[in-house]
Structure formats: C-alpha cells, structure tokens
Amino acid sequence: MTTTPETIDTEALRVTALDADASSRLPGWFVILWRNGKCRVGMLMLAAFIVIAVLAPVIAPYGPRLDEFGASEGPSAAHWLGTTARGEDVFSQLIYGARTSLIVGLVAGVLSTLIAMAVGLTAGYLRGVVDEVLSFFINLGLVVPVLPLMIVLAGYAPVKGLGLIIIVITVTGWAYGARIKRAQIITLRTRDYITAAKFAGDSTARIIAFEIVPNMISLIVVGFMGAALGAIGAEAGLAFLGLGDPQTVSWGTMLNQASLGGALTTGQWAWLVAPGLALALLITSFTLMNFGIDALSNPHLRED
C-alpha cells in the first residue's frame, strides 16, 4: 500500500489518539481514521454498501431470481439496467450481489486473519524449531499458485456453494498475513516491556494476548482488510469462472451469466458494466480506507 503525504499534522493526531486510547480504545482509532479525508470517503462508501446489502429486499424492485420478464432487454424505466437472458432484473441482482460480496469478505477475512495470527504469532514468538516448521508452511502458502489451487479444490468439492468458496479462499489466503505478523512480533518480542512482563511471571499466552496484540492492532486491521479484499476478488473470480453456486446471486455470477448469456454480442453494456463497476467501487472503498490505516500503522510512510 502506498500513501501520499498527509497535510494534517499526523504526529499530533497520534498523540490525541493515544490520549483517547487511555479512556476507550475505539474512539481514538475512529478519530484518526475519520480525520483522514481519503479514509473518510472510503468509510462512507463502505457504509453505503453495507446499508444496501442489509436493506436489499427494500431497495431492490424485484426478487433477484424472479424470471418473469422479457429476456435480454436493454435498460428501461421498469428495468434500469435491463434484464438477463433468463428474464431476471439486472438491477435487483446487483443490489442483492452486495450481500454476497460483503459476507464473503467478512467471513473469509476474519477466518484467514485468525489463522494468520495463530500461525504468525506462534512462529515469531517461540522461534526455534517451531518457527522453522511454521515458516516453511507460510512460505509454502506464499509460493503455491493460489488461483489454480482454488480451482482444483473447488473442482473436487462434492457440493458447490458459498460456504465452500469461503473455505477455499480461507485455506489459500492466510499466508501473506502470517508472514507480516511474524515479522512484526519478532521486532516486538525483545522490547523491554515484554521482558518486564516475563520477569513478572506472566504466561506466554497472556503476554501475547495483552502485551503484544494490542501493539499490533493496526497491523491486524490492515491484514484483515487485505484478506477481505482478496476474498471479495477471489469470490468474484471463481464465480465468474463458473465454479461458484449458480443460484447464489453475486457480482461474479452476474458477469459469468452476462458473458455466457451473450451480453457481449447483444450489446447489453449495462449488464456487463454494472457488476464490474460495483466490484471496483467496493474495492476502492477498501483501498481508500487503507490510506488512513497505513498512515496509522507505518510512521515511515508519513514522514516528510
């Protein structure tokens, strides 16, 4: 991730954040993120997507799989983005598709962040043989080509569905986060306050949970956002390749059905453009939020 220099005095922000941190954790965070203009836009965009996903049945004019309309119609007043080759309303599918993307992003993001934390923190804190073994698996996870692995796993699975996609994405996507967290804990574990905690007789689990994890919260958040983003993209890609459940309404399935249903040749640009654009906007919101979180977690990116 990259950042353009912020005009705001970030050092002062950090101090206010630390002050706020003392009373309660969330608001201090929120203040820093909210004061970053790009990050604020990103958070508002994501909030809009969440509202759309939650209120999908209210916003969408028709059911996403209701196929009683004329097939392959262009945009009209009744169907803002036209209809699919099976006579479904494209706009309604677009609204419901937000649900799938957000659920996959959230669930697969949380799961792979948890795996990454468990593996990365254990490896980095314990070092020695455990580290060698776990690092080997991390490196293996990094070099194995992810999409072919996902495709093969999805190809063998007996049932197609969203749960499977989430599992496949989680299994293949945790390694990068684990490597970053391992590197971070290696720099943290020799700090004085950790040594102090050790001398005070704290258990390893307690040190990791109460001394180390709070100091890498921003890194964990960045890791989660990256994992969620990767999961959203991967779901769209797999669904587009036809490896998802065709009954799940997602932007990837929409693109799959648009390219199979002849949207390219009949000139139904709205059917083709809308799902991709929605996906791009969702990814943009994450990227914008990352600008704020990056500046929070990496002071090097903020300097001069």
Next chain:
Amino acid sequence: MLYFVRRAGFFLATLWAAVTLNFLIPRLQPGDPAQAMLNRLQGETTAVNPAQLEAIRKLLGTPDGNLLSQYWDYLGAICTGHFGVSYSYFPYTVTAMISSALPWTLILVGVTQMLSFAIGTLLGAWAAYRRNSRVDSVITLGSTFVGTLPFFWLALLLIFVFAITLNWFPDGGGYGGGSSPSWTWLFVSDAFQHSVLPAVALLITGPIGWIIGMRNNMVQTLGEDYARLARAKGLPRRRIALTYGARIAILPNVTGFAIALGSLLGGTVLVETIFNYPGLGRLLLEAVSNKDYPLMQALFLFTTIGVLTANFLADVTYGFLDPRVRRAEAV
C-alpha cells in the same frame, strides 16, 4: 554458500510438499476416492469406459491398497513421468495435452511479465525520483485506481470494445480457424494478432505491483545515510537516483518477480478462459468442468513446480546480486 544450500533445501522441501499436496487433495473427500470419482463420472456420461477406469486406477493407485503404498506408487509414477491418460481428450496422454498448451502460456506470460516488470519498475523509479510532484501523484494514484478495477472485467470490456464493437482484433482463440500451428510467417502474425488483447488485459494491471513496490523501496533508499552523503558530496541528482537509489531499491522486486509469477499464472486462467486462448489456464478450467481428474492434477502439479522453480532461481539470483542476504542468515 550456506545461503544457497538453504535455498536449495527449501526448494526441494516445497517441491516434495507440492507433490504430496497433489496426492492428498483428491483423497480429502470422504469415502473411497476412486469410487466417488466413478460415481460422479457415471452421473456425467452414463457409462464409464474401461480406459477411464484404467486412468482412475493409474491416478489413484489401487484403491484397496493402503495410503502409504498408494503414495509410493504415485511417487513412482511421477518420477517416471507417467501422469496417465486424459478422460476428456481420451486417446491423448495428459503429458501430450500439457505440452501442446504450454508454449502458448509460456510466451503470453513470459512476454507480459517482463514488460510489466520493466514498465512498472521504470514508472515506480520515476515517481520516487520526482517524489511529491505531480508526476508522482499521477503515477501512484493512477495505478492505485486502476488496481481497484477487477481484471477479468477489464478483459471482458476489452473484447466488448475492441473485438466486437470496433472489430480491430479477433474476439478469442489462439489462431484463426483453418490454420494449424506451424512456424510460418502467416501463422505467427495471425497468432500475434490473437494475442494482443489477452496481453493488453494482463498489461493493464500487471505493472501496478512493481510501480508501488519500486516507488516505496526507492523512497526509502533515497532517505538512507549513503544517499544523504552522496547529496552532501554534491553528486548530480540523477546519478544519486540511479546508482544510489534505484540500484538497491530494485532488489526486492527481483524476489517479487517470482512470487508475481504465481499470481500471474492465476490471472492467465481468467484471461485464457475469457479469450478462449489455448494455454494451460484454459486447459485447467476445461479439465475441472469435464471432471478430467488426471489432467487437472498434472496441470496443478506442473504449474506449482514451475512457480517453485522460478522462485528458487530468483532466490539464487538475489543471493548473487545482494551479498547482504548471503551473509546475514538470521531472519
């Protein structure tokens, strides 16, 4: 020297892990894997011919033997290059299918990967050289924005605009109907025409990682003490940027080159499917949708071995380029 030994050890260990993974994946499903495959094939094609049965036996070993002896048979088959017969392209062996698809992917991926690397590294270095100027923000913000666009969607739009609406390029395939692969000028130029859109689709998003990586690295190296000293000595800016900044900043990108190969191979599955391009990626997807397990397994194994080898070579190159990694073996 220790560095190279360790890298070679890692390479061999990952190779073994990939081979084993390939062995375990089909056996993760509950029940007897061979029977499960047969059942599913029966559902698909109503009758299973003896050749398919034979192929499944080859792939899975004797289903009644224990896991260890199956594993042993499997390793033996791989070491002697027996990957079995493809179900969907029946008389052909898996190896024949792969070797006919391999050149297409190698050329497409090789050329676009190198171009992406060159373009991305140059733009990233330029952005770092002109840090905080308009050039910098155009390059970084531009690439961040383009990076948010789903890449298979861009490919679809490319077909929509340039192949179907404008009719400048063919809308898919590796070469025109009627011609067959040969080293004649006519065929090569035809194949080139067919590969322009897939290559462009890969090149739009390809350089982004390099741009951002190179810019961030170089901004950091330009802030190091030796760069400061060079400035204090009054060396020309350009020389500082090239020999003090870029030369060192490019190093992490060398390792990145191999890692990117893995994701690029993933990207080719999408691109080759969209453009109906006769490479490994499309073959993999075809194998998956036809439930052609031997082909699928061999393809996954080949891709993984390719990426692992590329990684190993990158590590070795890195060791030669940067003496620091050879000496410091700590982390």
